[in-house]
Amino acid sequence: MSRAEGGSRLLRSELSLVFGRRRNITLLVGLATVPLLLGIVLFVTQDSALAGQGPGFVGRVTGNGLFLVVSSLVMCLPFLLPLTIGIASGDAIAGEAQAGTLRYLLAVPVSRTRVLVVKAVAALAFAGAAVAAIALMALLSGAVLFGLDDVTLLSGSTVPLGEGVLRIAGVAVYVGLSLTGLVAVGLFFSTLTEVPVGAMAATVVVAIVSAVLDTLPQLAAIHPGLLTHHWLDFAEFLRLEVDWGVLGEGLAVQGAWVAIFASLAWSRFTTADVTS
Amino acid sequence: MxxxxxxxxxxxxxxxxxxxxxxxxxxxxxxxxxxxxxxxxxxxxxxxxxxxxxxxxxxxxxxxxxxxxxxxxxxxxxxxxxxxxxxxxxxxxxxxxxxxxxxxxxxxxxxxxxxxxxxxxxxxxxxxxxxxxxxxxxxxxxxxxxxxxxxxxxxxxxxxxxxxxxxxxxxxxxxxxxxxxxxxxxxxxxxxxxxxxxxxxxxxxxxxxxxxxxxxxxxxxxxxxxERGEPTLVVRTAVDHVGTATEVLTALGLGAPVVDGPEVTASLGSVAPETATAALVGAGVPVVGLEARRPSLEQLFVTLTGEGFDVAR
CATH class of the missing domain: 3.40.50.300 (P-loop containing nucleotide triphosphate hydrolases)
Incomplete structure (x- = not known):
């Protein structure tokens, strides 16, 4: 059998390990309850004086359940999603190192590059699953609680439901891709330590520090390169004319973070002594 | 090879x-x-x-x-x-x-x-x-x-x-x-x-x-x-005969006899164990047990390092 088949076998094993782990399943379920809770809160309070108020797209949810997807993602982006990414990517290498299973994996043998690639793909898949869990649960609860309708864009014009769903899917995909830089950062931290919690915390801190720096006008010069700066640019999908240039820039910044931190992770991991 | x-x-x-x-x-x-x-x-x-x-x-x-x-x-x-x-x-x-x-x-x-x-x-x-x-x-x-x-x-x-x-x-x-x-x-x-x-x-x-x-x-x-280490002879006898046993072994040319209760241990050198046995019995020493021992790896280790085996750095 070929190397490639062997590689996919390891990837399948890794994916079943990641998605079969109770902690990770709990995380996904927890994330999926966010849109449910948000939907219920908005449903219960929709007749009160607070209707139509609140941050971001929350005010639009009661009019069209489709906006529950956007609102839920906006709510999860600052902390819950970075936390999820931190746990998945920070655990990738450090978790195996702490358990001691890394040395056995390398002695099988699996080349260190392959271990890193498989771990990265699994962490990315988990990040994608996290965004999908929020988006799908939001779509479902939104449809049940508020019904789905033609989408009124930011400019005030309306597009039919079918196109609206596509645009909301675009939002979810953009959010997912916006997390790739953080996955790479977490993977790098994961190669530095045998303490997964340390790598996880450091990853979350990077996202938070980036968001804080993004609020300081004195640092405007570096804002466009910050990891989190373009995270909310998904709003482009809700304009009449989607500016792909803006979206492309956001993804290019993620690409740069991925390139830098994936290289750092690779150069660290392929030369480190495995003493755990 | x-x-x-x-x-x-x-x-x-x-x-x-x-x-x-x-x-x-x-x-x-x-x-x-x-x-x-x-x-x-x-x-x-x-x-x-x-x-x-x-x-x-x-x-x-x-x-x-x-x-x-x-x-x-x-x-x-x-x-x-x-x-x-x-x-x-x-x-x-x-x-x-x-x-x-x-x-x-x-x-x-x-x-x-x-x-x-x-x-x-x-x-x-x-x-x-x-x-x-x-x-x-x-x-x-x-x-x-x-x-x-x-x-x-x-x-x-x-x-x-x-x-x-x-x-x-x-x-x-x-x-x-x-x-x-x-x-x-x-x-x-x-x-x-x-x-x-x-x-x-x-x-x-x-x-x-x-x-x-x-x-x-x-x-x-x-x-x-x-086989590198010196073989030793361990003789077990009655407590009041260890003195005689020690004298017999020394006379045969066995080195550094050590008495521990009813046991006498001495380094065998080139003396055959059966020669020592015959001499002991001939001198009227009641031989309860007799064993020619090769040094254990542990003893070899002590000899090589000059320190106890438990001494890690």
Missing amino acids: TPPAVRSAGLTKRFRSGQVAVDGIELEVPRGSVYGFLGPNGSGKTTTIRMLLGLVRPTAGRAWLLEEPMPEGGGSVLPRVGVLVEGPAFHPYLTGRANLARLDAADATADPRTTRRRSDAALERVGLAAAAAKPFRQYSLGMKQRLGLAAALLRPRDLLVLDEPTNGLDPQGTREVRHLIRELADAGTTVLVSSHLLAEIDQVCSHIGIMSQGKLLVQDERLALT
Whole structure:
């Protein structure tokens, strides 16, 4: 059998390990309850004086359940999603190192590059699953609680439901891709330590520090390169004319973070002594 | 002569802290041998094994497994090498069998169609078949050790590198491991087995290497090693006859007699044990027991290092 088949076998094993782990399943379920809770809160309070108020797209949810997807993602982006990414990517290498299973994996043998690639793909898949869990649960609860309708864009014009769903899917995909830089950062931290919690915390801190720096006008010069700066640019999908240039820039910044931190992770991991 | 299964030249590891864990060792494990790699805790055995397997980069020197240079040749040679390094380590929430399947999935050269059969056979071989479906975290220390051995036996191997395989096992488990090693060796597998308990595995070894403080003190066939030390004679008699026994032995030319209760111990030198026996009986000493002893590996270690075996760094 070929190397490639062997590689996919390891990837399948890794994916079943990641998605079969109770902690990770709990995380996904927890994330999926966010849109449910948000939907219920908005449903219960929709007749009160607070209707139509609140941050971001929350005010639009009661009019069209489709906006529950956007609102839920906006709510999860600052902390819950970075936390999820931190746990998945920070655990990738450090978790195996702490358990001691890394040395056995390398002695099988699996080349260190392959271990890193498989771990990265699994962490990315988990990040994608996290965004999908929020988006799908939001779509479902939104449809049940508020019904789905033609989408009124930011400019005030309306597009039919079918196109609206596509645009909301675009939002979810953009959010997912916006997390790739953080996955790479977490993977790098994961190669530095045998303490997964340390790598996880450091990853979350990077996202938070980036968001804080993004609020300081004195640092405007570096804002466009910050990891989190373009995270909310998904709003482009809700304009009449989607500016792909803006979206492309956001993804290019993620690409740069991925390139830098994936290289750092690779150069660290392929030369480190495995003493755990 | 066939080239050795494991070889190292000037293999050295200096950690970033400056500590020299392994100091220029020249390991040579002949094909088909059972090589006992012995030394106290902290003497550098595990670091040596980690370098042999490519987990740790040597500061200096080189190593070969089955003639392939490490770590470059690891991809092609490690599938032929079964390992147990510094205790077993598995995913706690996976069953024993699922853990073996995970390792087998990682092996690009393994046939997935036979995974189940091979892992069941390995579990059977280490006496773990009944616990195959239990999660690893419910295993006792001895069961964990057995699963580690099963992983090493997942495929037919030309070389087994077993680091402290008897750790955590009761005397019965230790005997089983010794038996397993003997069986594998009889089938032609070379076994490099480390232990910090000199007496525990030395009976199954054909060759012995002794480490202390990062240096390989000696390395030889086991019989050649035990013949190095001075043989001693231990005579057991009645307490009121130890004086006479001591005089007889001294007169025969035995050196440095030591009296301990009803026992007299003296170094035998070139005197035959039967000569001493006849002399003792002739002098009217009631001989209750008499034994000519080769020095144990532990005594050899003390002689070589001038310190007790328990003294790690």
